[in-house]
Amino acid sequence: MGPLVNTLIVGAGQAGLAASYWLGRAGVEHLLLERRAALGGAWQDRWDAFCLNTPNFSLTLPGMPYDGPAPEAFMPRDELIGYVRHYAEFIGAPVRTGTDVTRIAPADGGFDVETTGGRWRARNVVLATGGYQEPKIPALSAHLPGHILQLHTNDYRKPEQLPDGAVLIVGSGQSGGQIAEELLAAGREIHLAVSTCPEAPRRYRGQDIIFWMMHLAQYGPDYGLNGLTVGQLPSPAARFMCNPLVSGAGGGHDLHLRELGRRGVRLHGHLETAADDGELTFSDDLPERLGVVERTFYQRMQPMFDSYIAATGMSAPASDRPRQDDWLPSEPARLNLGAANITSVIWATGYRLDFGILDIPVLDEWNYPRHHRGVTEHPGLYAVGLPWLTGHGSSIVAGVGRDAEYIAEHIAAR
Incomplete structure (x- = not known):
């Protein structure tokens, strides 16, 4: 035995x-x-x-x-x-x-x-x-042309690992957003299929948001603030929700999808279908998706942080105003990998x-x-x-x- x-x-x-x-x-x-x-x-x-x-x-x-x-x-x-x-x-x-x-x-x-x-x-x-x-890769990955290099973020290491040409990143959580920024800085042309992972400010009311999350998780229940406990989740599936889209690179900073778009990243909706001729289709709800990405922090997290600060009497600067940005991309819902010179796809689609x-x-x-x-x-x-x-x-x-x-x-x- x-x-x-x-x-x-x-x-x-x-x-x-x-x-x-x-x-x-x-x-x-x-x-x-x-x-x-x-x-x-x-x-x-x-x-x-x-x-x-x-x-x-x-x-x-x-x-x-x-x-x-x-x-x-x-x-x-x-x-x-x-x-x-x-x-x-x-x-x-x-x-x-x-x-x-x-x-x-x-x-x-x-x-x-x-x-x-x-x-x-x-x-x-x-x-x-x-x-x-276990890296989670959508089943439609099997329909991409065989010459396209496919990597999950689990296997991506550096820009030089990818062949010459444009890159499609599927998923805009922390990994997808940061790798998009890294590849953009390396001079690559980037297409990004946007998910609904929420953006968040790196700092809020004078502290990194992790400071508030740690304090709220440890001491919040003492003040009746239980928003970061599992019992407050809307469903068991919510255990797998995205973490806030922020970056620790370069000393830590915000990551905003519209700003990435203005810098040259081509933003698309959710990747819905793929064919072996390289034809992809995306959802046509990108403006709505960007709205969800930008609102979630202010709807869910900001009230909890503000309530905790008020309940404890902690000294903190006044609440920041939500960031306003009306820029919209104009990418079509269909994309051909060959026509766009996309030679690699990075699946930033999380784990199971x-x-x-x-x-x-x-x-x-x-x-x-x-x-x-x-x-x-x-x-x-x-x-x-x-x-x-x-x-x-x-x-x-x-x-x-x-x-x-x-x-x-x-x-x-x-």
């Missing part, structure tokens, strides 16, 4: 390491299994010039909050990977790298865990594989959860474990680091520690 361990943590990214910290504090024997050859989590899949979209002050992994000289700066990818590796060393995390878990099944009141490095028995299992498990390793009926219709605060319906099985596990910050460095502490307490109590 393999060696016995009290708790196996599947994944040694920020979520798994945070769980390891709290389990270690509680004296619970545990082991982390990491499929990658080196630590650093999914940050290793970001492009070369990637910078964290949350300021350095949000790096609050338990026991080692950021204490460097630039709390308001945005950490570049390689430095962020180093931060994660240093944290693992700092807490003495018991990690086995290069060990891919292939099956988790119930056995004798615990679990039988099969991996590429052998089998284990465990009383508890913590799923800490994160929210960026993949818990195919689970031989346990605990997933809902969205492939999300059924749980309460990370404690799943199956005794001894836990989850941490998933989007909106308990709140908006559950999948990011700033918030994962709270959820990890709760499940570690639950495991220790068993």
Whole structure:
């Protein structure tokens, strides 16, 4: 059956390491299994010039909050990977790298865990594989001409990786917006299929918006402000909503689609169909889409921030006026890849959860474990680091520690 361990943590990214910290504090024997050859989590899949979209002050992994000289700066990818590796060393995390878990099944009141490095028995299992498990690429990608280079953002690294010619980016969330800006600066012609991910100001009322989100998530419930808790979501599907469209590149700044359009990015609606002759069709609702993108922050987030500032009596400058911009693109709803000299397509279409390793009926219709605060319906099985596990910050460095502490307490109590 393999060696016995009290708790196996599947994944040694920020979520798994945070769980390891709290389990270690509680004296619970545990082991982390990491499929990658080196630590650093999914940050290793970001492009070369990637910078964290949350300021350095949000790096609050338990026991080692950021204490460097630039709390308001945005950490570049390689430095962020180093931060994660240093944290693992700092807490003495018991990690086995290069060990891919292939099956988790119930056995004798615990679990039988099969991996590429052998089998284990465990009383508890913590799923800490994160929210960026499987790149999501639309089925219509199969209809594009074979000579077109197709990359998911997971595999994009730098402009030089792409063949000469124009680039179509599908999706305008954080990755799509930032890569569009990077390629534009590199002199590439860019077409961007616009989604409805909301824009947000990088700073609001004197602080980075992450400052307000962190405070609202941690202290808001004390004032009856629960907008960033999972219970306030309009539906379970909303757990997969886009993060605000901002950038950490170049010291951090706003990203506005209309401004990108004015700078030369050709904006289109939602990509609806593709044919093997290179003919694409987009939705013809681009003005409406841009309106949704620009209004959402002021409809959803701004009132929560203002209410929190008022409730706490915090000192903050007056509320900023919503940005006004009436510029509209004039791109047609049909586009031929050949005529536009588009030679590559980047799918900025996000990720889907993949818990195919689970031989346990605990997933809902969205492939999300059924749980309460990370404690799943199956005794001894836990989850941490998933989007909106308990709140908006559950999948990011700033918030994962709270959820990890709760499940570690639950495991220790068993």
